[in-house]
Amino acid sequence: MSVYVHGIGMTQFGKLESRTLKDLLLDASIEALHDAGNPRVDAVFVGNFMGGSIYNQEILGAIIANDLGLGYIPTAKVEGACASGGIAIRQAILGIMSGEYETVLVAGVEKMKHVSTSEVTKAINAAMDNDSNEKHAGLTFPGFFGVLANRYIYETEATKEHLAMVALKNRKNALNNPLAQFKKATSMEEIMAARMITEPLGLFDCSPTTDGASAIVLSKKKSDIHVLASAQASGPTQMQDAVELLSIPAVGESGRIAYEKAGLGPKDIDVVEIHDCFSMTEILSSEELGFFAKREGYLAVEQGKTKPNGEVPINTSGGLLSKGHPIGATGISQIYQIVLQLRGKAPNQVDGARIGLAQNLGGTGSYSTVHILERV
Numbered sequence: 001m002s003v004y005v006h007g008i009g010m011t012q013f014g015k016l017e018s019r020t021l022k023d024l025l026l027d028a029s030i031e032a033l034h035d036a037g038n039p040r041v042d043a044v045f046v047g048n049f050m051g052g053s054i055y056n057q058e059i060l061g062a063i064i065a066n067d068l069g070l071g072y073i074p075t076a077k078v079e080g081a082c083a084s085g086g087i088a089i090r091q092a093i094l095g096i097m098s099g100e101y102e103t104v105l106v107a108g109v110e111k112m113k114h115v116s117t118s119e120v121t122k123a124i125n126a127a128m129d130n131d132s133n134e135k136h137a138g139l140t141f142p143g144f145f146g147v148l149a150n151r152y153i154y155e156t157e158a159t160k161e162h163l164a165m166v167a168l169k170n171r172k173n174a175l176n177n178p179l180a181q182f183k184k185a186t187s188m189e190e191i192m193a194a195r196m197i198t199e200p201l202g203l204f205d206c207s208p209t210t211d212g213a214s215a216i217v218l219s220k221k222k223s224d225i226h227v228l229a230s231a232q233a234s235g236p237t238q239m240q241d242a243v244e245l246l247s248i249p250a251v252g253e254s255g256r257i258a259y260e261k262a263g264l265g266p267k268d269i270d271v272v273e274i275h276d277c278f279s280m281t282e283i284l285s286s287e288e289l290g291f292f293a294k295r296e297g298y299l300a301v302e303q304g305k306t307k308p309n310g311e312v313p314i315n316t317s318g319g320l321l322s323k324g325h326p327i328g329a330t331g332i333s334q335i336y337q338i339v340l341q342l343r344g345k346a347p348n349q350v351d352g353a354r355i356g357l358a359q360n361l362g363g364t365g366s367y368s369t370v371h372i373l374e375r376v
Contacts, residue, residue, distance in 0.1 A: 001097045001220055002220065003093050003227040003230075004218070004221065004222055004226055005217070005227065005373065006037070006223050007031075007037070007215075008032050008215070009029060009030065009031025009214065010028055010212075010332075011024050011027050011028050013181045013210050013212035013324030014113075014212070015127050020111070021057055027107040028214050028215040029068060032105065032217050033105065038083035040103060040154070042102055043074045043104045043105075044074070044106075044107070045061065045075070045076055045092045046328070047077075047087065047088035047107070047108035048328035049328050051077075051110070051328070054112070054120065054123050055145075061198060064105070069164075076091070081366060081367065082275065082277060082360070082361055082362045083361055084274075084331065084362070085214070087331070087360075087369055088106050089216065089218070089230070089332060092104040093218060102220050102221070102316060103217065105216075105217050106215065106332060107215040109328050109329050110326035110328045111326075112210055112326065112327070120209050123137075125140065125210070127141075127362065129237045129335045133240075137248070140198075141277070142278070145201065145280050147351060149278070149279075157298075158283075160192065161192070162202045162283070163280060163283075164188055164191040164202075164279070166283065166321070167321055167322075168187070168188055169301070169315075171185070171321070173347070176348050177348075180322055181322065188360060191205075195371055199331075207278065207320040208321075209324050209325070210324035211326055212331040212333070213326065213366055214331060220264075225342055225376070227342070227371065228261070229261035229262040230261075230370075232254055232257075232368070232372050233250040233253035233368055234250055234252040235250030235265060235365040236364075236365060236366075237363065237364070237366075239364065246284065247288065250367060251365070251368045254368040255289040257370070258371070259290075261372075262372045265290065267296075270311065270341075270356060271350045271356045272291070272312060273314075273315055273316075273356070273357050273359070275331075282297075282319065285361070291312045300312070305349060308349075308350055309350075313350045315349075317337035317347065320328075330360065334358035335358050335373070338358050339356075341353045342356055342374070342375040343375070354374060356372070357373075358370070358371045
């Protein structure tokens with residue numbers, strides 16, 4: 001059974017002090033339902049990571065169903081760290097394909113800016129294996145991806161400038177995205193001189209904490225946006241378990257499965273949203289997904305191949321680095337951007353975009369989802 005996108009919705013991303021978790025979630029859902037023509041909904045899936053731990057709010061699916069008057073339908077919250085949104089979408093797709101549901105609302109939300117950096121860091125670290133010597137050694141996510149960046153620079157001719165090029169590209173893309181968190185122009189000089197977070201990753205190389213929500217309506221009824229493939233894979237939860245440090249197996253495997261299901265390859269994709277939690281992650285994942293050869297992703301960035309007018313436009317939304325990263329909403333916001341691209345209405349529109357790919361990562365590579373969509 002085929003699955004189609006019928007509606008999308010998204011709030012502003014950023015520091016939204018006057019907005020509650022609930023009203024962000026409802027706003028994105030209402031917009032997506034309106035965009036879909038307000039269909040009857042058979043189920044709700046919500047992507048969220050820290051609603052309970054730092055906002056003291058769970059039962060998010062039931063809240064949507066109740067407050068929007070959707071009836072006594074089944075609902076669920078899905079948690080997969082930063083891949084929560086992508087996994088929620090996949091669960092909705094599987095529910096439709098099974099014949100259980102005709103139309104499903106998927107929403108994602110996070111409120112992160114109301115607590116201190118240390119509190120957010122502690123909550124985010126729940127996405128690491130905390131019963132491990134790596135946790136006791138004090139490893140954090142910037143630390144993990146900083147190690148990967150150092151290793152990549154060691155094994156190639158890449159430099160910190162190449163990481164800055166990723167950050168600059170994504171900031172430039174965000175300037176045209178009215179819903180992005182960061183819309184202030186920057187420069188290579190500012191990025192290179194920014195405060196160091198963990199060598200070689202500076203402030204601009206790390207995705208921010210963000211408030212925001214996004215939503216999507218999926219259905220077996222036909223529309224102009226067809227879900228060609230949905231795939232998910234898991235990977236090592238500890239650095240010491242990595243077979244090859246500069247590989248994120250979950251990304252590669254989810255990409256391989258998605259390409260196989262769609263009957264396509266990397267060269268068939270017109271526009272891409274990649275989970276750039278760090279500038280290094282965009283480069284590594286672009287290689288894992290087959291857009292560039294291993295250890296050559298940095299050259300593609302240098303040559304402008306990943307810009308909106310390049311061979312492989314990546315993160316035309318501004319990516320997590322500049323669009324923002326409200327964890328539970330991120331995977332759905334990637335699909336939001338891809339759908340806009342396929343409709344021909346996106347910020348940084350790619351000419352003739354017909355097939356788009358969105359890749360959503362969780363943990364240090366613990367989860368990855370890949371979705372491929374086409375305009376029909």
